[in-house]
Every structure is written in structure tokens, then in C-alpha cells.
Amino acid sequence: MSRERADRPEVTGSPVEAAAAGGDVGPALEAVHLRKYFPIRSFRPGAPPLAVHAVEDASLALVPGRALALVGESGSGKTTVARLLARLYEPTAGSIVFRGQPVRDSRRAAMLAYRRHVQLIFQDPFSSLSPVHDVRYHLSRPLRLHGHARTRAQETAQVLALLEKVNLSPAEQFIGKYPHQLSGGQRQRVAIARALAVRPDVLLADEPVSMLDVSIRLDVLNLLLRLKDEERLAVLFITHDIASARYFAEETLVMYAGQSVEGGPSDAVIQAPRHPYTQLLISAAPDPARPADTPFRARGEIPSLITPPSGCRFHPRCPHAMPVCRERFPGRTDLGAGHWTNCFLYGDGTNGVPGNTAASPTITSLGAASAEH
Numbered sequence: 001m002s003r004e005r006a007d008r009p010e011v012t013g014s015p016v017e018a019a020a021a022g023g024d025v026g027p028a029l030e031a032v033h034l035r036k037y038f039p040i041r042s043f044r045p046g047a048p049p050l051a052v053h054a055v056e057d058a059s060l061a062l063v064p065g066r067a068l069a070l071v072g073e074s075g076s077g078k079t080t081v082a083r084l085l086a087r088l089y090e091p092t093a094g095s096i097v098f099r100g101q102p103v104r105d106s107r108r109a110a111m112l113a114y115r116r117h118v119q120l121i122f123q124d125p126f127s128s129l130s131p132v133h134d135v136r137y138h139l140s141r142p143l144r145l146h147g148h149a150r151t152r153a154q155e156t157a158q159v160l161a162l163l164e165k166v167n168l169s170p171a172e173q174f175i176g177k178y179p180h181q182l183s184g185g186q187r188q189r190v191a192i193a194r195a196l197a198v199r200p201d202v203l204l205a206d207e208p209v210s211m212l213d214v215s216i217r218l219d220v221l222n223l224l225l226r227l228k229d230e231e232r233l234a235v236l237f238i239t240h241d242i243a244s245a246r247y248f249a250e251e252t253l254v255m256y257a258g259q260s261v262e263g264g265p266s267d268a269v270i271q272a273p274r275h276p277y278t279q280l281l282i283s284a285a286p287d288p289a290r291p292a293d294t295p296f297r298a299r300g301e302i303p304s305l306i307t308p309p310s311g312c313r314f315h316p317r318c319p320h321a322m323p324v325c326r327e328r329f330p331g332r333t334d335l336g337a338g339h340w341t342n343c344f345l346y347g348d349g350t351n352g353v354p355g356n357t358a359a360s361p362t363i364t365s366l367g368a369a370s371a372e373h
Contacts, residue, residue, distance in 0.1 A: 026100060027061035028234040029085060029118060029202045034058045034094035036080050040306065052305045054080045056258045056329075057094075062202055062234035067225075069237045069245035069266065071281065072255040075302060078238045079123075081255075082204045085236065086120040087111060116146050119195035123207040125187035129179040135163070135190055136175045142197040162193040167223060185216040189223070196227065202234045203227075209244070221248055242281050246270045251338075254278045257303055257313040259329065264339030274341045276318045312342070320345060 035058075037051040055077045062068055070078045083089045085096060087103070096103040103114060122128040129138055139159045143149040149158050156175075163171035166189040179187055188208060195203060205224065209217040225248065228235050237249050245252050246266045253263040254277065262275040273279045301317075303309050309316055315325035324330075324344055332340050333347040 027063050027097075028099060029062045030097040031058055031060050031081065031085060032095045032097060034081065034084055034096070035092045036077075036084055036089060037092045050306055053308050054258055054305060055084070058255070058258075058260055059094075060236075060253055060260075060263075062236055064201065064232045064234050065229065066251065067228055067235040067237050067249040069239060069249035069252045070255060071239060071242050071245050071252055073240060073281075073302065075257070075305070076255040077258040078240075078255060079206055080258075082120060082206050082236060082238055085202075086118060086204055087114060088120070112145070116198050117200055118202040118204065119198060119200040120204045121188075121191055121195050121206060121208050124211050125184065125191045126179060126211075128191055129187060131179055134176050134178050135159075135182075138190060138194050139163070139197055142194060146198045148197070148199070158197070162197055163190075165196065165227070166190070166193045167219075168193070184212050185220060188212060188220055192220075192223070192227070196231070200233070202236070204236045204238075206238045207240070208237075210239070210241075217244075224248070241285070242270060243285055254281065257308060258305060259313055260342065261312075261314065262341040262343075264335070265337065268335075268337060268339040272339075274335060274339075274346060275314075275343045276320060276345075277314050278341075312344075324348075 034055055036055040037053055040050040040052065042048075042050065058077070058081055060068060060070075060081075070081060072078055080089065084091050087096070090106075098114065098117065105111075136156075136159055139162050140149065140155045143155055143158055149155040159175060160171040163169065163174050168174045168186060168189050174182075174186070174190075179190075182190065188211075192208070203224075208224065209220050212220060221244065224235065224237075227233060235249075237245065239245055239248075242252075249266050251264065252266040252269040254261050254269065254275065256277045262269060262273065262278045269278065270282060273282055303313055303316060310326055311328050312318075312321075312325045312330060315321040318325070322344055330342045330344045331348055332342055334340050335346065
């Protein structure tokens with residue numbers, strides 16, 4: 001899946017540099033070394049404390065007018081990151097920074113103000129909309145809570161405008177309908193309109209098209225792209241489909257078992273993947289041009305996050321694992337033009353100097369090596 005980007009200037013480098021090029025002072029929302037552990041209650045006396053290590057040291061920046069795709073398999077920690085940023089979960093460690101200020105206040109008024117700026121779109125629109133309330137209720141409630149509509153006439157006008165904005169027209173035909181009377185795509189558009197009702201700065205879209213029919217996924221993605229550009233929204237786009245990530249987002253961040261393993265401009269990450277796990281994801285995507293006899297077959301299974309492997313969590317499955325991969329997690333190695341990876345194949349990340357990129361593995365060579373095991 002590819003998309004023409006000639007209508008906007010090409011900006012390379014970090015999101016902060018991209019923000020400066022676009023006239024913004026910096027990221028709207030940042031995650032700084034976020035960690036999230038979910039304690040497990042044990043009913044055995046004297047049992048050692050256990051926890052699910054869902055997210056380990058995740059950092060990212062969301063810039064107005066740009067999208068960051070968070071890519072990985074189910075269980076990689078993508079949704080947990082989104083819920084941390086939405087403040088549905090409190091981080092075990094690390095910080096969230098909104099407009100340059102750390103977010104710490106958990107009082108109700110502070111949370112309401114924060115969620116006025118940061119909205120989450122859930123994966124399943126049927127479960128995220130109440131079946132006992134109509135479309136008017138779903139869209140008017142945030143308008144009332146945040147003071148955008150004070151009279152019935154203002155409420156009706158703004159609800160109709162929101163429906164038109166998400167291409168549900170004529171809006172008068174949808175305002176009185178209930179979720180069960182809408183198609184999956186229409187329900188997701190209502191969910192998007194509800195997020196827009198509070199006039200946010202940041203949208204956290206948690207796999208917003210994965211529950212929709214294939215025939216309408218592109219329409220919803222294009223709707224989100226238009227809203228991102230028109231409203232200058234900073235968007236976190238969570239997906240397991242790396243082709244959708246390239247189509248939708250300027251930047252891509254790849255996660256595996258709670259760890260960030262590669263990131264940078266979407267074209268660079270997807271066209272020239274460096275981390276073996278990123279190559280695994282790309283090899284799993286359908287591609288008629290790829291020879292059918294050279295798949296990338298990773299060894300083993302996704303590790304337990306209760307007792308995760310030491311070092312790089314991908315090393316038990318990686319055909320290029322080295323002893324150091326078991327000992328510690330690699331630092332970030334800069335590959336140029338904003339592209340980076342956490343992998344000892346390219347350096348240890350301590351000095352920012354890439355390793356021997358001429359010897360970097362390709363999808364084909366990785367597939368051949370892993371097939372031997």
C-alpha cells in the first residue's frame with residue numbers, strides 16, 4: 001500500500017525536527033521511558049511477587065499534523081502504551097509530557113482537562129458505544145461535559161456538524177439512530193466524531209480499522225488522514241498491519257514483547273528494515289513480488305511477559321542472536337536520517353556509531369538461516 005505525498009514537504013529526522021520545520025514548537029505529547037508492570041495476585045502463602053512486564057522503557061513523541069504508527073504483534077504492548085498516554089493506566093515508571101509539561105496531577109478536574117486534549121479511539125466500535133443510547137447522546141455528552149454546547153440548539157448544530165465531518169450524511173438521518181442500526185464503518189465514524197467533539201490536540205487510534213470490512217478500511221483511513229491534516233492533530237496509529245503503517249503514518253515505531261526495537265521514517269523502516277523482528281513482520285505481509293520459497297520463519301514462540309527473557313527479548317527466536325543479546329538490551333544505534341534500531345548487529349548504541357551495515361541481514365538471508373534450525 002503506497003500513498004502519494006507530493007502535497008506536503010518531505011521532512012526527515014526526528015519528530016522534534018519535523019515539528020520545527022512545520023512551525024510547531026515541539027511535540028504535543030511525549031512518552032519518556034515509560035514502563036508498565038501489572039502485578040499478579042498469588043493465593044499461595046509466601047509465593048514471590050510476580051508481574052506482567054507489559055511495557056519496558058518506551059519513548060515516543062507525537063507531533064501536530066503528523067502520525068506515528070506503533071507496529072507489532074498482539075501482546076507487544078501497543079495498546080498498553082496508548083492507554084498509558086490516555087491515562088487509563090498509571091505508569092509504573094517514566095513520565096508523560098504534554099506541551100512540554102510533565103503530567104502528574106490525578107485529580108478529577110485535571111484528568112478532565114487532560115482528556116479534553118487527548119482522546120482515544122477504541123478498536124471495536126460496537127463495544128465502545130452504549131447500545132441503549134442514540135447517536136445524539138454519544139456526541140452531545142462530551143460537548144456538554146467540556147462546555148462546548150450550552151443550549152439544545154447549540155448541541156444539535158454541533159452534533160450535525162460532527163456527523164457531516166466524518167462523512168455521515170445527511171446527518172439528520174443518523175442523529176436518532178442506535179448503534180445496532182448502524183454498520184461497522186458507520187459506528188466507527190460515530191466513535192471518531194465523539195473523539196473530535198472535545199476538539200482534541202492528540203488522537204490515539206487503537207487499531208481503528210481492524211474490526212471493519214476490508215472494503216471500507218481505506219475510506220476510514222483516508223478520513224483520519226484528512227482530519228489529521230485539517231485539524232492539525234497529532235496521531236498515534238496502532239496497527240499490526242505494517243502496510244497500513246506505511247500508508248498512514250510519517251513515522252513508524254516497532255515494538256516486540258514490550259520493547260522498542262526500531263523506528264524512524266515509515267519509508268525507511270519498511271523499505272530498509274534492519275532489526276530481525278521488523279524483517280519478520282514485513283516478510284509476513286502478502287507480497288506477490290517476494291519468492292514463495294524464502295519465508296522468514298522465526299524460531300520458538302512469543303515469550304512470557306511474566307518471566308521475560310533477559311537482554312533483548314527477541315533473542316530466543318532470532319537466528320542471529322549473539323551471547324551479548326542474552327546479557328543486556330542493546331542501546332539505540334543511529335542509522336541516519338532519523339532511522340534507528342536497538343540491535344547489536346549494528347552496534348551497541350553507546351556511541352551512536354552504526355556497526356557493519358554492509359553485513360546487515362536481509363529478509364531472504366534471515367529466512368534461509370532460520371530455516372536451518
